[in-house]
Amino acid sequence: MTKNEPESPILEVKAFTRRFGGLVAVNNVSFTVNKHEIFGLIGPNGAGKTTLFNLITGLIQSSSGQLLYQGREISQLRPHKIAGLGIARTFQNIRLFGELSALENVIIARHLHIKSGMLTGVLGIPPAPQEEHKSQQKALELLALVGLGDRTAEKARNFAYGEQRRLEIARALALEPQILLLDEPAAGMNPSEKQQLSIFIRNLRDRFNLTIILIEHHVPLVMGLCDRIAVLDFGQLIALGEPSVVRNDPAVIEAYLGNE
């Protein structure tokens, strides 16, 4: 569907490099993600995919290069500022607030959408209570959306692995982001769950008018779901394009299957 629309870039990665001592985790990577696109990021283990996510969300700083979000340079901003601009993420190793309930996890992510301060909040002066109430409603809606609507009071750490991944997505959506970064959303899921997830992600994109960037190891899922794919290997971008093109790229085949 993006093919028919004029392509407008929302995120531009320009010559991004990140060194950890002697190791170049991300090496001179450039690509552009268009609005309303589902953009896949694949590559063997250690290719630098999660490092790239951490760079985009400001958890680590780039050694050199630029990051433009809606035309604005954001590579030096701190994580909460980047989240505030509308870039939300999930984590590869799941970082829920384990001791808190599912509902609390999602309400915390409504932080940016409650404007009332400490004093009005503590004293319950309008509109603070209304805002709190609205946040709770919104959080409950999101929990229902990811299929956890009947377990909102349960502690996050008691959820099964796949449920925790969905809870993380609900939490990220509570930020009302423009861009959603999903780090291995299908990890640990069986084939039918993966199929459902694929449909779910596409629905999310359409319903919330999102741009989605996802890291995924499961190649069939990525090929079926993504509009375009970037392939990283040892920190370098070795291929970029539509799934059909990337699939037959000799460099990609070599990275995944090795050289004879």
Add this chain to the structure above:
Amino acid sequence: MAEFFSTYGSLIVSMVLGALLGLSLYLPLMAGQLSLASPGFYALGGYIAAILSTKVFTSTSSLFPIPLLLLEMLIAGIVSGLLGVAVGIPALRLRGIYLAIATIALVEILRVLSLNLEITGGAVGIFGIPQPFQTPIEYLWIALPLLIVSMILLYRLERIRVGRAFTAIREDELAAGAMGIDQTYYKVLAFTLGAILAGVVGAISAHFLNTWNARQGTFDASIIYLTFVLIGGSRTFLGSVVGGMVFTALPEVLRSVADTGGLPTWLAQFLRDGRLIIFGFMIVVGTIFFPQGLVTPDLLKKRQRSRSVSQSND
């Protein structure tokens, strides 16, 4: 009843003040920051009240005017808050045990300053701080409302955006940042709220104790307040309140046990003077066997549930 209050009046007020000091340590802990700075701000607040009431607000009436006491509390709170922000911004770059060490250093700096400055009365301290009340128990008129208001505000705080930001930082700082929460701001805020409360309590205590010196804000006090929170419970403000009350009363209880007679001399001696050893031992044992303290959110929930079950059975 009157006899009870005249005997235990001081202790009851001390318990309420202890609960407030527990809360002053609990506040930064809400945002996961282990700060031992409370005694420093407590001492600062006390000196402010002591200096103001003996040198500035010299009144001729036999009882020190209560509005002036309230004004001192306000000033103590503001000064402690400002110092809290100034210290918090650099110190809260440190994490965990390093922050704890830095806050101990702050307490020590303030202690050494107060020992050597002229205005604080050097090692002797400040004597004859005027009394706003006839009897110690009447300090409850100030301390108890302060405790109740603090508890209500904390109860509310835990249920709104700011309190949730604290909790998020405590649970996972990195994830909190990814949710748009400015970690530095909320850490400094939690630290400063604790500092303000400790300063205000110091201002009350200076009058209550009648004398104020460098022994008020020491590392020993840091450990005692830490016991309030760690053993009482660090996950709900009720834990700190209960901890503050129980552990303020405990040395008195131990002393009366020691005085009952029939105990070996060394044991009686230990019960009387071994407060810090006992508290230190409890911190060690407590962190192993009940890391969240004795009063935990789960415990409170369970109580609520069992009560509603028993009601529905009636």
